[in-house]
Amino acid sequence: MLLLKQPSVLPGFTLSLGVSVLSLSLLVLLPFAMLVWTVTDLGWQGFVRVISEPRTLAAVWLTLKMSLLAMLASVLLGTLVAWVLVRYHFCGKDLVNALVDLPFALPTAVTGVALATLYAPTGWIGAIFARFGWQIAFTPTGIWLALLLVSLPFVVRAVQPVLAELSGEYEEAAAILGASRLIIIFRVLLPEVLPALVMGSGMAFARATGEYGSVIFIAGNVPFKSEILPLIIVSKFELFDLPAAAAVALFMLIISFAILFTLNLWQWRLNRRTQGRY
Secondary structure, eight states: OOOOOOOSSSSOHHHHHHHHHHHHIIIIIHHHHHHHHHHTTTHHHHHHHHHTOHHHHHHHHHHHHHHHHHHHHHHHHHHHHHHHHHHOOOTTHHHHHHHHTHHHHSOHHHHHHHHHHHHSTTSHHHHHHHTTTOOOTTSHHHHHHHHHHHHHHHHHHHHHHHHHHSOTHHHHHHHHTTOOHHHIIIIIIHHHHHHHHHHHHHHHHHHHHHOOHHHHHHHOOOTTTTOOHHHHHHHHHHTTOHHHHHHHHHHHHHHHHHHHHHHHHHHHHHHHHHHHHO
16 A cells, blocks of 8 residues: 655645646646547547648658757857856846846747847848848748747756856866866866756757747748748647647647657756765
8 A cells, every 4th residue: 555655744745735636637637638539530540641741741840940959059048148147247137137037928929029020121130131141030040039039048047046056166176276168167067057957958948849929920931941830730720620730739749748758867867966976
């Protein structure tokens, strides 16, 4: 018989556990179960037929590719922003810190319209690139830019607390011992920050794969060129083809879950290795 041990002297463990499990079941498990149940109306052959459509596969590839590129860029830029916010003191630091959370607060449609207006061929920045024959808006580059904007805060907020707890004395000691800047980064800082960095990159990727509102205004939504997978799902839903929309959503869910599971497994191993050192 499995006995649940109360991990705290505070009362209400059983009630809290029951409410938590019920909430997760209603908000997470039940919708996913309904998604799978809806796809069963198509059957296995129908499911394969829907997800193997050339237009759907092109949208899947574009969504995954842009999400991975946005995640990698978020890791580099997010770590740099977190480093600046933690290690340096400058005028306007609080404002910069607040700007990091702005993509969380803004409606995604507002973000998309702002990006499209700014980077369109007639926009302030887009017009500069247009002089050299480069177009950002209404291309995959615009999709990458929108995904980078919405995913960057996840990396910053994951890495920033770890850097704040990591004393600068470690870097000073390494420098006194003759370590170069690259050695300090890769041998002193990176092992401590890497678990949080993996967690932040996983959340950034998850947000990027499901982003819709900020992308459709700057993507151009041209099939086989700049059409993302969420738009395919919405299009099928608007045609009242709910089983097909559920099939595409389930296919994307399986791919995203596999990638996120890999990242979480990596983070778990990094945490065990870090705890083992102490």
